[in-house]
Amino acid sequence: MAWTNEDVSRQLAEIAALLRLRGEDPFKVRAYERAAGVIAATPVDLAELSPEEIARLKGIGRSSARRIDEYRRTGRIDMLERLRADVPAGVAELARVPGLGPKTARLLHAELGLSGLDDLRAALEQGRLRGLAGLGEKTEQNLRRALERMGAKDDDRVPAADALPVAEELCARLAALPAAGRVAYAGSLRRLRETVGDIDLLVASDQPAPVMAALRDDSLTVRVLAAGEKKTSVLTVRGLQADLRVVEPAAWGAALVYFTGSKAHNVRVRERAVRRGLTLNEYGLFDRVTGGRVAGRTEEEVYAALGMAFVPAPMREDAGEVQAAADGVLPDVVTAADVLGDLHGHTDWSGDGKASMQDMLGAARRRGDRYWAVTDHAENLVMNGLSRERMVAQRGAIERLRGGLSGLTVLHGAELNIGADGELDYDREFLLGFDFCVASVHTLMHRPREEQTRRIVAAMEHPAVNVIGHPVGRIIGRRPGYDIDVEVIVEAAARTGTALEVNASPRRLDLSGRMVRRAVEAGATVAISCDAHSLGDLGNRVYGVATAQRGWARAADVLNCRDVDGLRDFVAAKR
Ligand code: DGT
Ligand code: CA
Ligand code: CA
Ligand code: ZN
Numbered sequence: 001m002a003w004t005n006e007d008v009s010r011q012l013a014e015i016a017a018l019l020r021l022r023g024e025d026p027f028k029v030r031a032y033e034r035a036a037g038v039i040a041a042t043p044v045d046l047a048e049l050s051p052e053e054i055a056r057l058k059g060i061g062r063s064s065a066r067r068i069d070e071y072r073r074t075g076r077i078d079m080l081e082r083l084r085a086d087v088p089a090g091v092a093e094l095a096r097v098p099g100l101g102p103k104t105a106r107l108l109h110a111e112l113g114l115s116g117l118d119d120l121r122a123a124l125e126q127g128r129l130r131g132l133a134g135l136g137e138k139t140e141q142n143l144r145r146a147l148e149r150m151g152a153k154d155d156d157r158v159p160a161a162d163a164l165p166v167a168e169e170l171c172a173r174l175a176a177l178p179a180a181g182r183v184a185y186a187g188s189l190r191r192l193r194e195t196v197g198d199i200d201l202l203v204a205s206d207q208p209a210p211v212m213a214a215l216r217d218d219s220l221t222v223r224v225l226a227a228g229e230k231k232t233s234v235l236t237v238r239g240l241q242a243d244l245r246v247v248e249p250a251a252w253g254a255a256l257v258y259f260t261g262s263k264a265h266n267v268r269v270r271e272r273a274v275r276r277g278l279t280l281n282e283y284g285l286f287d288r289v290t291g292g293r294v295a296g297r298t299e300e301e302v303y304a305a306l307g308m309a310f311v312p313a314p315m316r317e318d319a320g321e322v323q324a325a326a327d328g329v330l331p332d333v334v335t336a337a338d339v340l341g342d343l344h345g346h347t348d349w350s351g352d353g354k355a356s357m358q359d360m361l362g363a364a365r366r367r368g369d370r371y372w373a374v375t376d377h378a379e380n381l382v383m384n385g386l387s388r389e390r391m392v393a394q395r396g397a398i399e400r401l402r403g404g405l406s407g408l409t410v411l412h413g414a415e416l417n418i419g420a421d422g423e424l425d426y427d428r429e430f431l432l433g434f435d436f437c438v439a440s441v442h443t444l445m446h447r448p449r450e451e452q453t454r455r456i457v458a459a460m461e462h463p464a465v466n467v468i469g470h471p472v473g474r475i476i477g478r479r480p481g482y483d484i485d486v487e488v489i490v491e492a493a494a495r496t497g498t499a500l501e502v503n504a505s506p507r508r509l510d511l512s513g514r515m516v517r518r519a520v521e522a523g524a525t526v527a528i529s530c531d532a533h534s535l536g537d538l539g540n541r542v543y544g545v546a547t548a549q550r551g552w553a554r555a556a557d558v559l560n561c562r563d564v565d566g567l568r569d570f571v572a573a574k575r
Helices: 005-021 026-041 051-056 062-074 078-086 089-094 102-112 117-125 137-149 160-175 187-191 208-217 249-260 263-275 299-305 321-327 357-366 388-402 428-432 449-460 486-496 513-521 536-550 564-574
Strands: 183-185 199-204 221-227 231-236 241-247 278-281 284-287 293-295 341-345 371-377 409-417 436-440 499-503 526-529
Touching (some): 005 062, 089 102, 102 117, 241 249, 249 284, 249 299, 263 321, 293 299, 341 436, 341 499, 341 526, 357 388, 357 536, 371 388, 513 526, 526 536
Parallel strands (some): 199 241, 341 371, 409 436, 499 526
Antiparallel strands (some): 221 231, 284 293
């Protein structure tokens, strides 16, 4: 049987999630989580190792090794099958509501037959939770609020993070076809909305048939939904629909504008075309009198022919960008090439880092970074944090690595934990010994807005805190984030000289584009950070850049677009 490290990693991660739901020993849960992470990051193919070699891998415990071996021999893991049978899917969904632990989720399922968010919403409305053991009015209130913050009913949308790997893989496979010219994903995914309804694929080609056929036959395709001449729709592995359109190369740019959207952006752009005696559709920009095609081959050409500056895809939300592009005042937003380094990254010195410091730094250097801040977790984080002694030892280890990393400046920092009232790890003197510090909320995520806001502002007042990590704390589609007063936070960031992170993980995108816009309007600085825990995470920067673009941030607004001296000035100014 053919299997990949990723398959195994997914199975172990699911075991961990289900064990956690059953309220089992956190160490056991953690062991499976850790094994899943280690395997995902292991460069060698597990299928080629003997059971003994697998058991010797760092971070793989004895029981994980046994499950892996079972999977290798039989293609399934009995423990996982039993867990799946034991924990209904609806319970897993309930347990994702903040403030609703595994125990309550199981209780609601057993007593009221609830399975899923819709059931919970209805039960709350009908007051059916009231009589249940241990669930007071306060709990009801909290659950209502949590559901609200998890967003409107959004069940058929998926986090962009889930769609990206599928879209990227499909694009790569389509691009390899002899019949295919340019290939891209468009729609909300290209604009990098947090969640997407489907994947919109676009291929330039004069031979649509073989391209359409390839998608229908692709191994990621589960079912063909529609196969027309202009469009093929399929259901892919993750329950995600993908729509493929094949367009002639001369219309590529017009089609890309059209199918990237948003609809509201397109409406505005078409209005402008009409006023100029032109018609814009997915086939091109046409002269209304002669019918001749004025533009269409590239997006740049289309916008230029409309007398507009090029509008980067993430900005196309009808948020003033069309007028600004026509008036020549669209901000020159940050691009990946402007970003010179990373200010938030982890190594295996902290428990959740998957790669060694040497590997992380080497990879960052090969990617062309000029600097990289090692910011492993500080001591107050249970299990993963580094004691003072370990931090000092890490500083020594960085010194020893420096010689081999010419061209890359390594900053030694930490990701501090913002305590209940904004207090931090270690002490002032020790903190000022770091080159650069991130501070993040990792605990007490459900405090009332005013307290939560005050707490983060208090951390920003500290002279050693240079950036607030994932300021909102959301995990897209799973966790709504802390309740904070964004206006107060951005004002304090500007006032104290503290940057706000744009966490580039597609699971987070935190700050959101909208909040980035408020931050830069308030004069605050943002930092686009991968918060990498593995080598693969280093590739997330593009998503952080797209999010910053959604927020109209220019390079001048972004801390890690400064050179090392500029960065050190930013740190020094606060001290
Ligand atoms: P989604 O899929 O809900 O996350 O959002 P989008 O923006 O990807 O929307 P989708 O997939 O329905 O369509 C992709 C793009 O195609 C959309 O952003 C604009 C364009 N489009 C689709 N249908 C229409 C339409 O009826 N009128 C106009 N003007 N544009 C459309
Ligand atoms: Ca779409
Ligand atoms: Ca679509
Ligand atoms: Zn971090």
